[in-house]
Amino acid sequence: MASELIINVSPFESRVALIENGNVVELYIERDSASSLIGNIYKGRVIKVLPGMGAAFVDIGLERSAFLYVADVVDHYDDFYAEWHKDDRNGNQVSLAPHFTETQTIPIEDMLQEGQEVLVQVAKPPLCGKGARLTSHITLPGRHLVLMPTVNHVGVSRRIADEAERARLKDALLAIKPPDCGLIARTASEGVEADKLRSEIEFLLQIWNNILRKKETAPTASLLHRELDIVLRVVRDLFTKEVDCLIVDDFETHAKIIQFVESFQPLMKFNVELYQSREPLFEHYDIEIELQRALGKKVWLKSGGYIIIEPTEALVVIDVNTGRYVGKHNLEETILKTNLEAVKEIAYQLRLRNIGGLIVIDFIDMEKEANREKVYNVLKEALKKDRAKTSVLKMSELGLVEMTRQRSRQSLHHMLTEPCPYCDQKGFIRSRLTVAFDMLRELTTMIGSLDSQQVTLEAHPEVAGVLMDLGGATIESLEGEYHKKIVIRSNPHFHQEKYEISI
Numbered sequence: 001m002a003s004e005l006i007i008n009v010s011p012f013e014s015r016v017a018l019i020e021n022g023n024v025v026e027l028y029i030e031r032d033s034a035s036s037l038i039g040n041i042y043k044g045r046v047i048k049v050l051p052g053m054g055a056a057f058v059d060i061g062l063e064r065s066a067f068l069y070v071a072d073v074v075d076h077y078d079d080f081y082a083e084w085h086k087d088d089r090n091g092n093q094v095s096l097a098p099h100f101t102e103t104q105t106i107p108i109e110d111m112l113q114e115g116q117e118v119l120v121q122v123a124k125p126p127l128c129g130k131g132a133r134l135t136s137h138i139t140l141p142g143r144h145l146v147l148m149p150t151v152n153h154v155g156v157s158r159r160i161a162d163e164a165e166r167a168r169l170k171d172a173l174l175a176i177k178p179p180d181c182g183l184i185a186r187t188a189s190e191g192v193e194a195d196k197l198r199s200e201i202e203f204l205l206q207i208w209n210n211i212l213r214k215k216e217t218a219p220t221a222s223l224l225h226r227e228l229d230i231v232l233r234v235v236r237d238l239f240t241k242e243v244d245c246l247i248v249d250d251f252e253t254h255a256k257i258i259q260f261v262e263s264f265q266p267l268m269k270f271n272v273e274l275y276q277s278r279e280p281l282f283e284h285y286d287i288e289i290e291l292q293r294a295l296g297k298k299v300w301l302k303s304g305g306y307i308i309i310e311p312t313e314a315l316v317v318i319d320v321n322t323g324r325y326v327g328k329h330n331l332e333e334t335i336l337k338t339n340l341e342a343v344k345e346i347a348y349q350l351r352l353r354n355i356g357g358l359i360v361i362d363f364i365d366m367e368k369e370a371n372r373e374k375v376y377n378v379l380k381e382a383l384k385k386d387r388a389k390t391s392v393l394k395m396s397e398l399g400l401v402e403m404t405r406q407r408s409r410q411s412l413h414h415m416l417t418e419p420c421p422y423c424d425q426k427g428f429i430r431s432r433l434t435v436a437f438d439m440l441r442e443l444t445t446m447i448g449s450l451d452s453q454q455v456t457l458e459a460h461p462e463v464a465g466v467l468m469d470l471g472g473a474t475i476e477s478l479e480g481e482y483h484k485k486i487v488i489r490s491n492p493h494f495h496q497e498k499y500e501i502s503i
Contacts, residue, residue: 003243009250011474024290030230037122039227045220046116061221064131070108072135143264144189147204148182159187249281305338315358335364347382356407363399436466452503454485459499464490
């Protein structure tokens, strides 16, 4: 399977696309104004415990308090089990808290108190007005392994299918695992020798020990460890032997990637290319077009049918329709073919748009149980390519399939759009940040060819405000490099998505 990693870097935004067999299958976007928090480790302070919710609010220094569920507290049973039991005179254990059993969760008020300091890691970013979700089960990912210093467990990536290799890796990890720590062999560890795995463990342990040392002296609500930026993160996680080449359009980032790759797989640096053409990288690979399509509600199928993707506050609804497709033989066959075609497109769109949480798919009703089972099995098979964990329930008689998909970062919909102010927030338009960054990207591409000493950027007042605020450094840099004056003009008559660049 031919794969490419395409990385577009600008002063205000970094974008990564994973292409498989000519199709964009995954998109990652990170904006400097709202860098990803996932993986960051903090020394937090419990500010409120909510027994009724089984959670606590924790201050980690962000604008909004984060929350920590009881199941995400380290040793939520083992430590307390040890405290609740003692030996009697005959050496038998006597419970000091008989109303708890091993299958029950310890009440959070017995584990955390207001004002208590906790070591936590961001598991999910702030979404839909909620604070970040935390865990005290720390994970430190490396190239080949994930170190879990608070969990005694050994595992192997489910994407490694060969049973003999899985057994080899598990034996190797058990032999080199530090006491009271856990390890997971990542997909990239396939075929890697034990000595190399041991060296990586030592490196990750050094990071963990540094975190513990910082924790002793750092103030509460402070950052102890920052996860890699989006570029190095995808290089670490996605740049495997299955990827034919990595193409990046920024000289400094190219050098940073080369240095990073040399540390774990020196030969792979020859697969890293610096893109230097005048045509924007994402336009050259038609990724900009796919990015715009990924924001649309309607997706057409080759047969003439279509699916509708409708995000709501609680879940995402996907509706399958026959559209223009009328079939050739009978209604049941027409419906089955449309549903099977929709299954593959739905699995692709979930991955491309990074749709997570609860998802309900409304397939076209099928009379035959065998056909419903066939569609269900094809859906499960199509989802195997997805890196995110999914869980799918059987199709109901009404043709509904309920499923969940792991939500680890914002979807493209939440990242790039906002409620439409023109229709009383009944729909969505590209956000002012997205429009401003599109404008800066276009200006950067064309400014060198403009035969004028002054360039005017005209946009909606909200977009103009973003340009002056977050785009100021980029504009100053362009003015200095091309010796041109750049003027930002606010036009209240413009639609938020409309802008003009003129001389």
